[in-house]
Amino acid sequence: MVTIKSWLQDQHINSKLKRFDLELLLLGLLKVERSWLFSHNDDSLTDTQLQQLSHWVKDAENGKPIAYILGYKTFWTLKLQVNQDTLIPRPETEQIIELALALPQSPKRILDLGTGTGAIALSLAKEFPTAEVLACDFSEAALRVAQTNAKNNLINNIQFISSDWFKGINTNHTFDLIVSNPPYIDPNDEHLSDLTFEPITALTAENKGLKDLETIISEAQNHLEFEGVLMLEHGYDQGMAVRTLLIEAGFKQVNTHQDLAGHDRITVAQKNT
Numbered sequence: 001m002v003t004i005k006s007w008l009q010d011q012h013i014n015s016k017l018k019r020f021d022l023e024l025l026l027l028g029l030l031k032v033e034r035s036w037l038f039s040h041n042d043d044s045l046t047d048t049q050l051q052q053l054s055h056w057v058k059d060a061e062n063g064k065p066i067a068y069i070l071g072y073k074t075f076w077t078l079k080l081q082v083n084q085d086t087l088i089p090r091p092e093t094e095q096i097i098e099l100a101l102a103l104p105q106s107p108k109r110i111l112d113l114g115t116g117t118g119a120i121a122l123s124l125a126k127e128f129p130t131a132e133v134l135a136c137d138f139s140e141a142a143l144r145v146a147q148t149n150a151k152n153n154l155i156n157n158i159q160f161i162s163s164d165w166f167k168g169i170n171t172n173h174t175f176d177l178i179v180s181n182p183p184y185i186d187p188n189d190e191h192l193s194d195l196t197f198e199p200i201t202a203l204t205a206e207n208k209g210l211k212d213l214e215t216i217i218s219e220a221q222n223h224l225e226f227e228g229v230l231m232l233e234h235g236y237d238q239g240m241a242v243r244t245l246l247i248e249a250g251f252k253q254v255n256t257h258q259d260l261a262g263h264d265r266i267t268v269a270q271k272n273t
C-alpha cells in the first residue's frame with residue numbers, strides 16, 4: 001500500500017522535484033487544501049492516482065511548470081486558470097496589489113495593460129469592488145482565459161478588451177490608476193532558455209527588453225487623470241532606465257520598489273499635470 005506519506009518520501013529520494021512541488025501535485029490531484037494533506041498522511045493512494053502522479057512527475061522533471069501541469073496557479077487571493085497561452089503569474093507581481101492598496105485614495109478607474117490570466121486586474125477588481133476595471137491584451141487566447149477567471153472568481157466589475165497597448169482604448173478614456181507587467185526580457189537574455197513553456201510574446205521586448213515599457217510610458221499620460229498613478233513591473237536591471245523614461249515623459253514622484261530578493265522590480269510614478 002502506498003500512502004501519501006510514503007509516496008512523498010519515495011519521490012523525495014528518487015525524483016528530481018522539490019518536496020514543495022511534489023506536495024503541489026498531490027494537492028492538485030486530490031483537490032484538497034494543504035492542511036488536509038498533513039492530517040491525512042496515512043491515507044492510501046489508488047493505482048490510478050499513482051499513475052497520474054507518475055506522468056506529472058515526469059512532465060515536471062522535463063521542465064514543464066507545475067502550474068501548466070495542474071492548469072491553475074494561485075495569485076494574491078485568487079485561484080487562476082492558466083494555460084500555455086498565458087504567462088504564469090509570479091509572486092513578485094503581487095507587490096503591485098500591495099502598492100495599489102497603499103495609495104492615499106482608492107482608485108475608481110483602473111486599467112491593466114497586458115492582462116494575461118487577469119492576475120493583476122482581477123485582484124484589483126476584487127480589492128476595490130466599487131472601481132471599474134478595464135483589462136487589455138493583444139492575445140485573444142489570453143483574454144479568453146482572463147474572462148474565465150473573472151467568471152470563476154465571481155468578479156463582475158471588470159471589462160476586457162483586445163488591444164495593442166493603448167491603440168484600442170478611446171482617447172477620452174482616462175484612469176486614475178494604470179498598471180502593467182509588460183514583456184521586459186531582452187530577446188538575447190540567456191535565462192530565456194529556462195522559460196521555453198511560456199508564450200514568447202508575453203516575455204520578450206526589443207531594445208534590451210525596454211520597447212513595450214517605452215511605448216506604455218510615452219502614451220500613459222494621455223490616459224491618466226490629474227495626479228493619476230502609473231505602476232510598472234520591469235526587470236531587476238531596468239529600474240534606472242524606467243525612472244529616466246518616466247522623468248523624461250514628465251512624470252513626478254518616480255519611485256522604484258524592490259522585490260523580496262532586493263531587486264528593483266516595480267516603479268511607480270504620478271502624472272504631473
Ligand SMILES: C[S@@+](CC[C@H](N)C(=O)[O-])C[C@H]1O[C@@H](n2cnc3c(N)ncnc32)[C@H](O)[C@@H]1O
Pocket residue numbers: 086087088089090093113114115116117118119120136137138139142163164165181182183184201202203212
Ligand atoms: C509579462 S505578461 C504579464 C501577464 C499578467 N499581467 C501577469 O502579470 O501575470 C505580458 C502580457 O502582455 C501581453 N502583451 C504583449 N504585447 C502586447 C501588446 N502589444 N498589447 C497588449 N498586450 C500585450 C502578453 O500577451 C502578456 O499577456
